[in-house]
Amino acid sequence: MTQYLVRRLIIAIPSLLGISVILFTVLALAPGDPFEELATNPAIPPDVRANLRASLGLDDPIHVRYLSWLLAMLRGEWGFSFVSRSPVADLILQRLPTTIAVIGAAQLLALAIALPVGIYAATRPYSIFDQIANTLAFVGFSLPTFFTGLLFILLFSIYLDWLPFVFRTQIDATGWRWWWEQLRQSIMPVLVLGLFQGAAWTRFVRSAVLDVIRLDHVTTARSKGISESAVTMRHVVRNAMIPVVTLVALQMPAVFGGAIVTEQIFRVPGIGSLLISAILANDTPVIMGVTFVFACLVVFFNLVADVLYGWLDPRISYR
Amino acid sequence: MNEDDLRQMIGRVQRGTLSRRGFVRRLAAVGLTAPMATQLLALAGISPASAQSLPAYRPGRRGGGGPLRILYWQASTLLNPHFAVGTTNQDASRVFYEPLAGWAQDGTLVPILAAEIPSTDNGGLSADGRTVTWKLKRGAKWHDGQDFSADDVVFNWEYGRNPAVAAVTSGSYRDVNVTKVDDFTVRVEFERPQPFWADAFVASRGMIIPKHLFQNFAGANSRDAPANLRPVGTSPYRFVSFTPGDTLRAELNPSYHMPEHPFFDTVEVKGGGDAVSAARAVLQTGDFDYAWNLQVEDEILKRLEAAGRGRVDIVEGGDIEFVMLNATDPHREVEGERAHISTQHPAFRDPAVRQAMSLLLDRNAIEQFIYGRGGPATANFLNNPPRFRSTNMRWEFNLNRANEILDRAGWVRGRDGIRAKDGVRLRFVYQTSVNTPRQRTQAVYKQAAQRAGIDLELKSVVASVFFSSDVANPDTYTKFWADMQMYTTTMPQADPQLFMNQFVSWEISTRANSWQGRNIVRWRSEEYDRIFRESEGELDPVKRAALFIRMNDLIVGSNHVIPVVGRPRVRASLNNLRPVLSAWDNDFWLLGHWFRET
């Protein structure tokens, strides 16, 4: 086990390097540059644009740019944003708390819905509860977040006027009022994301539990006279958790990476909106910084998932 | 009104028998309005009175206005005006920094950090048109208490033109020479007589940054300046906090150089999101006071306005949405270059086809059902300031005539209904950037063309690619490797000199200039070139306006350029907010004059 972990961690380094090479190449080859708005403005001579490109090093060959990025990264320098000319690390750190709070809460909400609903529905397949849960789940992931977000805004902000729909980072209040305001403005983004995620996860949990519930050892346990709920908890859920752990591990990096669409709709200044505006402006250092951290988290959490498999099902061997 | 009449009237103003206001009003009556009038008077030696072009500031006291909440659906990322790539950053910088003068909506200059607007009368403008002398306001202070002086102004010129700084504003500063006359006087010198002298230190590219905070960062280390993100300016509001890509906060500056200004105690500019919800936040819920650039279908805006909380402000400028018909052949390579200047477009070289294309564009429907108040149909490429607007051009949507013209020119419908002649089929690739109204316009145009036997293949390219200067990409608008394309070109100044160079032959976009030439349609006319050259040295504003009108008629008359709609600025504000807006300057050009009616 330990040996396996050490080996995986050692592999992680070259594999992250490889990922960074590919990321960088994709970004460098992808079309576009950061000066879209200068282009249609007749007061900016084209050679000013060319000079700007050159000053940002955009005209250097890719491998030169990659090497200078890598060396700076090794020294702990993340580079400067082309667009805001401020350090990439600052930009990311500024947005990290909001992102973790909102997206993290959404993921927790999704789990809080998916686990009980999925398990309960699976223990009573095709009951009325199961039918309703399924229908709602289908509705949940058939509707894109850009749509549900707007629906919520219309309902809760415009018709009922209960919740604000513009997320503010600086609230002029202290103590309880601050927390109250923070809660009010977070409800809608968290709900939109959490329900979408929860709907999909509910289906996965239900299916996983259904698969296990019919297995022999469960029948055996049941025949031994152990109570139904104990059977469900001890024998079914633990075995059914493998796909769930996989999915949660896949989603965990998003707590850092943010959710582009939802952040856009509610103006949540998270990392998702930083990434999308950087992408649209072709702000390579920022994209590179965010995606590289994201890649590290992907690799890390998938490793965590692999370790958890062994804990959930001790028979799984690591080769 | 001819030149003589004008000269007589100017004479009367000089003698004092006609008031300045009367002069402006008379010119307005014949379509030559205020912007022209004031520059005319300035050149004739009569300084313009700026106050008349501004709405009254009624609070009569400083402060007490509470918070002003503004919503931008694009967030600002940087607060140094010399690095402001887009209008969002320019606007955000303008909250803190001021230029010597700004442009009012009527095209007059309003002194801000200048004591007065230069004119021949006050000795600010030289008779040969080669020097401008600015007198600076005394007593203006930076937010940190330091005095503002001529050294700051000269420093901005050095900073802007320094290639190591790589400033966006360098175009305004590198071809002029600036000298300090005394602590409160600065002289700008041009190499050649310059009819349009109000560029350096004026409006969006003229904001002045403090020398004492930037002088150690005036080279390759310019991006390290802490003041890039924590500005110290001269404006009515001073810095509180800034999160790039999110929120900007400012508070009243108690020692602002204009007495009784500003009105609001704090200013918050929140960024991000989309235009429709920004409109909702002002018009429908009233959560914010003002929303910027609402590129939203007018139908939606009207329904939101019906809530009765706010109104839509339309500010007319010179930006124009137009269609280009490629003069060269984008489908054939000559010396390895598509749309090579030596080729001719197989179909568009026939004037009949171009005329038909113009007749098939239903500008009325596009205005009425797509852009609404945000896009009045127009027949001209050059629409504003009004003194440059041609009255000779007409537009018409006429299917039958288009069909007749094509029939007569020998373009015969094939079995699939598409016209062809000598093996050339009327099938065109029509590209534009990704943007809902543009895709709707494409659909309307395509349907009309279909009925005239012309097939349009619609293509949309994401804006960050379409408008990039990436030499390797085939889809950029400057390459124009399509038969037709459509976009908006902006006119940031109240003068067409830089706007109309888009059709001179030496600006043609080719591989040789890395597709950076501004003549993208690749149209050539000796007459146009000659007139343009003439306008560059013409100091007589009346003659100069006539030259620009002729240029407009030449390019529009060729039908290689088909104007679609003008693009005025569309903003939303609460009913009781009184913003001061101008199409020739930033939204916040006079933020200190904004107030709330009680």
Added chain:
Amino acid sequence: MLAVLLGPLLWSVPIDEIDFTARLQGPSWDHPLGTDDLGQDLLARILYGGRISLAVGFAAMLVAVTFGVLVGAVAGMSGGRVDAGLMWLTDLFLSLPQLPLLLLIIYLFRDALTQVVGPEIGVFILIVIVIGGFNWMPVARLVRAQFFSLREKEFVEAARALGASRLRLVLRHILPNALGPVIVAATIDVAAAIIAESTLSFLGLGFPPDIPTWGRLLFDAKDNLDFAPHWALFPGLAIFLTVLSINFLGDGLRDALDPRRVK
């Protein structure tokens, strides 16, 4: 779904007929599902767009599921170096920022592909590959995890002891038991692909803007949600019904393949 296949035969209003006199109308006899802001008939557009949306949804789902199952099964069965390599690939795809990559793909392949197979099919292939190519990773990881667990189970051991070949082991014993999450993923992927297509067309990669796919209809409708709810309602309903029917299909498939079902 039947309606989408046969619909165009029954409802022959042209999809792009612009009628400014009939804008944003609610359902009526002339336009059973109402009209959009250019006065185009929504029923005709939903039927026409449905064919494309369904084709894209199914094809992209098939690409994602096939590739995901393949990668997951191989990684889960072989372990060791192969597993590490394949998981590296999965991690790579998970961490790639999609937008710049899409732009790169358009830029590199669009013209080449449209020249070979024509614009419509070229765009279709690109979209399916792009959407499928970005959705297989969860399937791969799910299948791999299932394999890890299943290959140690008694019945697999038993089969192995009986001398079943590796391939037979996978196809007959492990894979059918690992299908549960795959089917769920498939239903979700169809919905995701239909929605993703609309996002793509905003990058200029999707179908030309005049083709009314369901995702696009939904996107166009969102700003008019409070004035013309019918515009959004029907495409949303169409996606929901599709997901529902795929799920029935999936459940049926699983029941048919269920190794423990009494025959």
